[in-house]
Amino acid sequence: MANHDSRSTSKTIPPSPGTVPPPSSAPPPLASMDPRPHPPEGWAPPPDITPDATPLDDASTVTLTIDGQTVRARKGTNVLEAAGLMGEEVCHFCYHPGLSIAASCRQCLVEIEKMGKLQPSCQVEVREGMVVHTNNAAVLKARREMLEFTLKNHPIDCPICDKAGECKLQRHYMDHDHSLTRVDVPKIRKAKHKDIGREIVLDAERCILCSRCIRFCQEIPGTSELTMTYRGDHEEIDIAPGHRLDNPYSVNVVDICPVGALTAKDFRFAIRAWELKATPTTCQGCATGCAVELHTKHEQAYRLVPRHDPQVNGHWMCDEGRYAYKELDAAARVHRATVDGEEQPLPEAVAVTAERLLQAKKVAVVFSANATNEANDALRQLAEVLASKGQGGEPTRFVLGRPRGEGDAILRDADKSPNTHGALDAAGEVNKHEAELALELAGRAYDAVVFLHDGGELSDVALHGLSGIASVCLASRRSALSDACAIVLPAASWAEVLGTTTNRQGLLRIVRPAWRPEHDRKHRADLVRDLLLAMGLRNVATAKERTRMLAERHDHEPLRSLVSDPQATRPTLLRWANSRG
Structure with missing residues (x-):
């Protein structure tokens, strides 16, 4: 007291x-x-x-x-x-x-x-x-x-509830009550595991009638799908007649539900919350760059949830961005370098790549709107070295990202690449656009092409044009592009690196590692550094050094602290994370 x-x-x-x-x-x-x-x-x-x-x-x-x-x-x-x-x-x-x-x-x-x-x-x-x-x-x-x-009418089904371990009702009971129930009458029965939307399941018995979900649907997307029905002990939330909870921000109601009344189909029964570790990072789903937490266990990603950032996304994120973690699937990861379809030790693959690029008569370098600022900056340096040391002169520069999609006035951006701003800054004067890249690849206009990232979409004809030339892809996962390239160097994914992107507002956004890259996988900036060293350069900056330079250039104290303190990038057990419970 x-x-x-x-x-x-x-x-x-x-x-x-x-x-x-x-x-x-x-x-x-x-x-x-x-x-x-x-x-x-x-x-x-x-x-x-x-x-x-x-x-x-x-x-x-x-x-x-x-x-x-x-x-x-x-x-x-x-x-x-x-x-x-x-x-x-x-x-x-x-x-x-x-x-x-x-x-x-x-x-x-x-x-x-x-x-x-x-x-x-x-x-x-x-x-x-x-x-x-x-x-x-x-x-x-x-x-x-x-x-x-x-x-009084709560089912007390914590052992099978997805919210167990991050439930406000559990936490407040442990803090303030600890009493046994005095109710000896049957509990009111309500709807169980009711499908109310594309992503959401409702358990009305668990609902404590806080109305957070109703207010969210009314005030943020403005769609008002949820409402309160009946009265007294029988009162419950439900979907409005003739509607489904299918707005582009629907899964936020799961985040703000203090109990397990609203659960996400994607995460339902997947894993217990207390087994997860939380890594603060930046959403890679579009150019908005929402602050998020990546929840993982043993190098496997399970979900993305919003992290409060008043400058960018407030308390929310879109449903589309939540599933950016699926591209981290372990089964699709590239672990070893390949040259002409044959697996090679990374140093040998790097040496072969450097030799082919220097000998090429006409080279294109493709910056990536899906890669970090550090990786794009390293590719800029590679383009400058090829211009001075290679036989092909100044390389042609492109920027490649994901196809544009649907946006809105809340958070979703039509630009589905997280770092278009940063890639364009690094590339400087971009010679040609994506459509011209596809046409010129189909017409075999280049002897060598370097792709910084495996993301982006090219036509089958353009991909076919990569055969027979020194095509290089720094790939974190297998894709149609990586399969079409003669040389594939294993790159770490965005969940394995410390780096930055620049969002649509021009703000520097931090990407943090949830686990260390395995096997030969490296930060893309460090793979490009290996190529530069193989071409005879000395004192080439590492990815970490490029991040430090960005922190100093932008006077970004949080980023400066992350670079100087390795412990600061370690994931946190979910029970102590900022966003849950």
Whole structure:
């Protein structure tokens, strides 16, 4: 129980974004009864919102006291958010920082002095001189009672629920309740495993009626497929008559569901959440470059989920981007170099490649909108070396990416390549476009072609034009392009490298490794470096050195820290990840 002594300590919310203040020194309620393992040293629960970066001033702030600590918070901030910014999490279900306030779950009740009863902290805005208690006896009693009501008709099927291990109901029960059920009447039965959309399955018995999913569909895509039906104990969410939950952002309702009422077909029964490791990275599905987490186990990717980034994607991501992880399939990975269809040790394959490129009379280099800035920068250097040392003079430069698709005004971009901006910057003056590349390959206009990436689509006629010439592909997985090339060098995928892309806003986005590349697979920038060394160059920058140079050029402190601290790129066990639970 919190100590409400009249003495207090002064504390100011830091203005810098992404900074999590240290938690209160007071122990959380029932901490000694919590059987969960303790988090890593120095870990603190992430706030539900990112602090505003603009400086605090007297005109825009109020001063209040929360659990004995004096806090300055911005006008318009609710009590729950103010407590979160000082490291104090107030138990809640229906509140979400990206949605409107419902105040329906009553789980976030707090005591505010001079108010007659407990108040929902998500709905009450901070006021000057306000005194708030988030953990006194009355508040803890109310939380336990609300949890008991919430669990009254809940099926308690945690052993078979996909949300187990990252469920808010589980976590809050362990923190605040621990009581046995007093209900001795049959539970209300509702719809089980109901198919309500292309990607979503509904279990209405697990639903705690927080309305997050309904508000999301109304406020973000604006499609309003979900609604509340019936009343009282029989109330449940359902799909609107004649509709399906098929909007391009539908799987976000799975992320924000605090329990296992809404599950994704793609992840359903695939693996337990506590077995996964989380790697913060950037979505490779389009030019938006959403902040995401890649969830993996033993070099196998299981899902992508959104990570909060106020500059780019807020709290959301599109369904299309979620399945970018499928291109990491282990069965399709290229592990060894091949020359003319025969497997070769990587150093020998690199030597043969360098010799053929230098001897070619006419060369094309194909930058990739699917590769990192570091890889494209290395290819730029290779093009310059071929211009000075090769027999073919200045190579013809192209940029190749994925075919354009459908976009919208929310997050999806019609440019389905993650680094078109960066590839064009590295290529400089691009001589010709993709269509001309296909025509010239079909007409056998080149003696040698270097493809930085296995992505992109070329016609069968263009691919046939690669036969009989020194065609080189730096491939992470088998594709029609890699199969058509005479030389294939094994490249690491985007889940195996530290690097950067540049999104449609011109922002530098960080790609981090979830596991180390196996066998002969290397960062594409390092494969190009091997080629440059084989051509006689010295002191060629590694991929890591190119990343460091980018960090310095852009004065990008998070990237600079990742390069200097190898431990910073290690995945985190999912139970301590920022996005879940």
